[in-house]
Amino acid sequence: MISGIYPNSFPPALFCRFLVLVFLLGISGEAEAKKRKSKRKKSKRKVHYRTPTVPAIVPLENAESAEFQNFIKKLQGLRNGKSEKVRMLILGDSHMQCEDFGTALNGFLGDSLGIPLAGRGFAFPYPLARSNHRSDLSFGPKEGWHGCRFTRSDNRCEWGLAGWTAHMERDSADFFWKMKHRNFEAGDTVLLFSPPGSARSHCLRMADSSGQAQNLEYDKSINAFRAIVPKRGPAMNFRIIRREPEKEFVLQGLLRKPQSPGLITGISGTNGARLDHYLLNPDFQKHMREINPDLVLISLGTNDAFTRPFGPKEIQAFLSLLLARVKAAAPSAAILLAGPPDHCIRKGKPNPATEEVNRVFSQTAEELDFVFWNQQSAMGGRGSVFDWRCQNLSTPDLIHFSPAGYRKQALLLFRSMEKHFSAKH
Numbered sequence: 001m002i003s004g005i006y007p008n009s010f011p012p013a014l015f016c017r018f019l020v021l022v023f024l025l026g027i028s029g030e031a032e033a034k035k036r037k038s039k040r041k042k043s044k045r046k047v048h049y050r051t052p053t054v055p056a057i058v059p060l061e062n063a064e065s066a067e068f069q070n071f072i073k074k075l076q077g078l079r080n081g082k083s084e085k086v087r088m089l090i091l092g093d094s095h096m097q098c099e100d101f102g103t104a105l106n107g108f109l110g111d112s113l114g115i116p117l118a119g120r121g122f123a124f125p126y127p128l129a130r131s132n133h134r135s136d137l138s139f140g141p142k143e144g145w146h147g148c149r150f151t152r153s154d155n156r157c158e159w160g161l162a163g164w165t166a167h168m169e170r171d172s173a174d175f176f177w178k179m180k181h182r183n184f185e186a187g188d189t190v191l192l193f194s195p196p197g198s199a200r201s202h203c204l205r206m207a208d209s210s211g212q213a214q215n216l217e218y219d220k221s222i223n224a225f226r227a228i229v230p231k232r233g234p235a236m237n238f239r240i241i242r243r244e245p246e247k248e249f250v251l252q253g254l255l256r257k258p259q260s261p262g263l264i265t266g267i268s269g270t271n272g273a274r275l276d277h278y279l280l281n282p283d284f285q286k287h288m289r290e291i292n293p294d295l296v297l298i299s300l301g302t303n304d305a306f307t308r309p310f311g312p313k314e315i316q317a318f319l320s321l322l323l324a325r326v327k328a329a330a331p332s333a334a335i336l337l338a339g340p341p342d343h344c345i346r347k348g349k350p351n352p353a354t355e356e357v358n359r360v361f362s363q364t365a366e367e368l369d370f371v372f373w374n375q376q377s378a379m380g381g382r383g384s385v386f387d388w389r390c391q392n393l394s395t396p397d398l399i400h401f402s403p404a405g406y407r408k409q410a411l412l413l414f415r416s417m418e419k420h421f422s423a424k425h
Contacts, residue, residue: 053380096269122266
């Protein structure tokens with residue numbers, strides 16, 4: 001042992017413990033200093049706040065077109081007591097399939113403007129196709145049915161206007177069509193669209209709420225079974241009977257032609273639909289002619305904005321072809337294009353293509369003299385979907401909307417349309 005290194009009053013073992021303690025305290029102090037320094041850096045970072053957006057009543061572009069003014073004139077005539085029928089058809093993607101937007105717009109026209117409503121026109125039985133459905137219509141039972149839609153590349157079906165078909169492969173099956181807030185009236189015409197091959201291999205019967213039944217005749221000129229409602233009631237019941245073994249019944253959609261005057265609204269949408277999908281339907285124009293709409297509201301573009309690589313020229317070409325199909329089948333109908341709403345792509349980033357799709361829609365509408373409504377601008381512009389989400393108007397995916405959200409969108413469009421009702425009509 002070397003003397004003189006340790007103080008006489010400080011034993012060697014205790015002195016070593018003291019050095020270890022000092023070392024540990026030094027490390028701890030250095031760590032705390034780093035934490036304080038990091039907090040100071042964070043406090044100096046800039047915090048970016050997004051300016052809240054505000055919905056707006058945006059003007060309808062090209063609203064002075066002759067067809068649209070004629071549609072407004074017809075609605076004004078209904079409000080003034082003229083006994084006539086006015087038909088509005090709404091086509092779109094998943095935003096329209098749930099039917100919240102369409103039923104709300106129909107309600108605003110009736111409640112706020114006093115326009116008589118004659119109820120629903122064209123409809124597709126989504127529950128029979130095993131798809132989502134939120135509506136004032138109900139269909140069932142769905143056992144034994146399956147669906148086919150044009151947005152799936154592996155599907156090849158005889159689609160009609162809806163882009164959906166419902167298929168039944170049993171020897172016999174019953175299903176109902178019910179309106180929750182309205183009755184079928186005696187004298188209403190009911191059509192069930194079905195391709196000729198399906199019609200040849202099946203017969204259909206219809207019964208009203210009292211049980212009175214009748215066979216449905218098939219009209220080859222429109223590819224539909226036709227019947228007249230014999231008695232007033234909330235539901236119609238149908239029975240399908242197979243004539244040929246292993247043949248399936250195909251239902252493309254249903255159409256009600258009310259006997260009473262008023263605004264008749266048809267609504268149809270398909271999950272994932274793009275503009276080019278509506279060019280695949282072989283019976284699209286045949287059904288359009290039978291519906292004979294006075295206004296066709298086309299609400300598409302969301303799924304087109306998701307295409308990669310994004311091609312504005314292709315979108316414009318598909319839009320022009322679709323509009324040409326509509327005008328060929330309904331030459332006197334007004335066309336109102338509703339651009340895609342504000343929405344996000346992955347990781348909560350606003351889709352930059354939405355504004356471009358709306359620009360293409362606006363330009364095409366101007367060139368062809370159709371009406372355009374910029375839904376993204378009406379919502380508040382780019383990024384407005386975040387504010388809608390904070391108000392529970394958008395769903396967590398920041399693409400779709402809650403029932404209240406669709407109702408608000410319909411209200412914004414209605415307010416833009418309302419400005420065109422005046423004494424001159």
